[in-house]
Amino acid sequence: MTFNARGAFAIFKNELMRMFRTIFGSILSPVITTSLYLVVFGAAMGERMDLGGVDYGAFIVPGLLMLTLLSESTSNASFGIYMPKFTGAIYELLSAPVGVAETLIGFVGAAAVKSLILAAIILGTASLIVDYSIAYPLLALGYIVLVAASFSLLGFIIGLWADGFEKLQIIPLLVLMPLTFLGGTFYPISALDGVWQTVAMINPVVYLVSGLRWTFLGQSDFPIWVSFGATVAFLLICIAIIGWIFKTGWRLRE
Amino acid sequence: MPEPILDIRGLEKTYKGGVKALDGVDLTINRGEIFALLGPNGAGKTTLIGSVCGMVRPTGGVIEVFGKNLATQWKTLRRDIGLVPQELSFDMFDKVIRQVRYSRGMFGCAPDDARIEEVLRSLSLWDKRNSQIRALSGGMKRRVMIAKALAHDPQLLFLDEPTAGVDVELRRDMWRQIDMLRERGVTIILTTHYIEEAEEMADRVGVINNGRILLVDNKDAIMAKLGRTEAHFTFDAPLADIPASLSAFPVHLEEGGTCLIYRGGDGTGKGKREVAEIAQILAREGIVFAGLDTRESTLEDIFVDLLNEPEVSA
Ligand SMILES: Nc1ncnc2c1ncn2[C@@H]1O[C@H](COP(=O)(O)OP(=O)(O)OP(=O)(O)O)[C@@H](O)[C@H]1O
Ligand SMILES: [Mg+2]
Numbered sequence: 001m002t003f004n005a006r007g008a009f010a011i012f013k014n015e016l017m018r019m020f021r022t023i024f025g026s027i028l029s030p031v032i033t034t035s036l037y038l039v040v041f042g043a044a045m046g047e048r049m050d051l052g053g054v055d056y057g058a059f060i061v062p063g064l065l066m067l068t069l070l071s072e073s074t075s076n077a078s079f080g081i082y083m084p085k086f087t088g089a090i091y092e093l094l095s096a097p098v099g100v101a102e103t104l105i106g107f108v109g110a111a112a113v114k115s116l117i118l119a120a121i122i123l124g125t126a127s128l129i130v131d132y133s134i135a136y137p138l139l140a141l142g143y144i145v146l147v148a149a150s151f152s153l154l155g156f157i158i159g160l161w162a163d164g165f166e167k168l169q170i171i172p173l174l175v176l177m178p179l180t181f182l183g184g185t186f187y188p189i190s191a192l193d194g195v196w197q198t199v200a201m202i203n204p205v206v207y208l209v210s211g212l213r214w215t216f217l218g219q220s221d222f223p224i225w226v227s228f229g230a231t232v233a234f235l236l237i238c239i240a241i242i243g244w245i246f247k248t249g250w251r252l253r254e
Numbered sequence: 255m256p257e258p259i260l261d262i263r264g265l266e267k268t269y270k271g272g273v274k275a276l277d278g279v280d281l282t283i284n285r286g287e288i289f290a291l292l293g294p295n296g297a298g299k300t301t302l303i304g305s306v307c308g309m310v311r312p313t314g315g316v317i318e319v320f321g322k323n324l325a326t327q328w329k330t331l332r333r334d335i336g337l338v339p340q341e342l343s344f345d346m347f348d349k350v351i352r353q354v355r356y357s358r359g360m361f362g363c364a365p366d367d368a369r370i371e372e373v374l375r376s377l378s379l380w381d382k383r384n385s386q387i388r389a390l391s392g393g394m395k396r397r398v399m400i401a402k403a404l405a406h407d408p409q410l411l412f413l414d415e416p417t418a419g420v421d422v423e424l425r426r427d428m429w430r431q432i433d434m435l436r437e438r439g440v441t442i443i444l445t446t447h448y449i450e451e452a453e454e455m456a457d458r459v460g461v462i463n464n465g466r467i468l469l470v471d472n473k474d475a476i477m478a479k480l481g482r483t484e485a486h487f488t489f490d491a492p493l494a495d496i497p498a499s500l501s502a503f504p505v506h507l508e509e510g511g512t513c514l515i516y517r518g519g520d521g522t523g524k525g526k527r528e529v530a531e532i533a534q535i536l537a538r539e540g541i542v543f544a545g546l547d548t549r550e551s552t553l554e555d556i557f558v559d560l561l562n563e564p565e566v567s568a
């Protein structure tokens with residue numbers, strides 16, 4: 001079983017080109033959304049937050065970045081694999097000398113890379129709006145890559161699972177979006193009342209946001225290793241699920 | 255000695271709902287031949303192709319390609335297998351040439367724009383290479399599917415109803431394409447509903463129904479074995495009886511004795527000879543016939559007969 005490097009690259013390239021086919025949808029709209037959040041929330045809530053000396057704008061930048069990373073990675077990867085299933089073009093992938101590794105590198109890799117490109121653009125845009133700095137740039141980069149990869153994997157699973165456009169939207173809209181908004185994007189968990197603090201602890205996105213914020217600010221709700229561990233565990237679970245999918249041919253082969 | 259390129263033994267597929275689409279298929283395809291798989295809707299043609307090409311997981315049996323087990327060595331073997339599926343399916347918003355390059359890459363081939371150009375030109379797609387696929391006509395879209403399948407130069411090519419819904423001109427064009435591939439040494443397995451197509455293109459023909467192969471043989475042998483000549487001699491004055499001199503021939507009278515019908519022969523010309531003999535005998539005996547109609551049975555008639563027979567031993 002030799003690795004089909006050219007095949008993996010062909011899929012990767014094709015996906016990336018597909019995702020950037022429309023500049024507006026792929027870049028402009030997430031950038032505009034994030035900028036609006038920064039301006040509106042930053043201005044409206046900044047005054048009322050007591051963050052122990054941290055500027056509110058600088059506080060929400062990692063949160064907003066996480067919001068974009070999660071939604072973009074998931075939706076790009078899920079759409080990427082759902083479309084060929086929908087149009088029937090999946091036949092080619094199934095008939096090609098392409099296995100799990102090539103498929104993942106192609107589809108998940110492209111989705112993750114697109115998220116990374118967006119992350120860079122968003123950080124650039126944010127620096128025009130608020131004053132922030134990154135305490136541990138390398139750690140931040142590593143963490144962003146890890147999150148982009150994990151949620152692109154999740155998106156890939158969703159795309160395989162979905163048998164209609166509705167299902168494709170359900171998890172990003174009904175699960176990820178609320179969890180991210182409640183996950184400390186705009187406020188520290190410590191600002192919540194006792195009960196809600198406990199409730200927040202079961203929201204996995206809390207650890208993601210906290211982790212990224214730690215790499216930016218050098219401090220956060222949880223120590224960095226907790227966030228890192230949780231994310232790696234999530235990544236491994238996704239890989240295990242995908243391994244099972246390919247082994248059984250679930251939703252791929254009849 | 256023909257060299258087998260594809261060897262299928264005891265292939266079975268039962269879909270989740272319980273439909274048994276393939277019921278013990280045995281089939282050997284030889285290198286360089288064009289094989290036509292005929293069968294009515296739902297016979298199992300697409301399932302058979304899908305089992306070789308990876309869309310379907312067989313529930314039983316063995317498939318060998320180039321003498322190697324496909325189940326274990328699929329990754330190497332698939333590089334040399336190409337497929338044009340029944341339905342048009344691709345990223346409609348992409349450009350022709352990009353889709354064809356993509357296919358080539360996916361199958362692990364190094365980029366080769368000269369080869370891509372050759373493929374596109376041979377399918378008259380070169381002028382359309384930068385068009386969005388959705389802007390092409392149905393026939394052109396089908397050619398893009400073929401170009402994608404040829405982009406990695408497969409040795410074994412499956413064409414699932416290549417000419418379904420294609421007009422006569424394009425169908426002939428497609429046949430020319432298939433001929434060109436044959437000259438390149440590509441082995442082709444095509445499915446079709448058009449018997450004419452099998453008659454025109456194929457070296458060998460297989461008939462499948464209800465997931466079972468009913469018959470596989472050389473096209474000419476099938477014609478010889480099952481072919482028939484039918485001749486109608488019509489008379490102005492009805493005959494009371496079949497002349498004794500014709501008793502050796504498979505003839506009978508119809509329409510109150512005004513029509514003598516011959517059904518016989520074997521597709522090798524024997525039928526035609528016998529019809530000529532009958533005509534001479536009638537002339538010699540002074541029986542004047544007003545008209546003569548002869549017709550060779552086509553593969554289509556054979557096919558229909560075969561499917562209508564309740565029990566056929568394969
Ligand atoms: N995905 C599927 N799930 C369940 N049953 C299926 C599936 N695909 C095909 N079948 C059934 O299997 C049988 C064979 O179908 P198949 O598509 O192989 O026939 P076919 O010979 O290609 O027909 P056609 O000439 O219409 O293309 C049919 O009864 C069909 O309904
Ligand atoms: Mg079919």
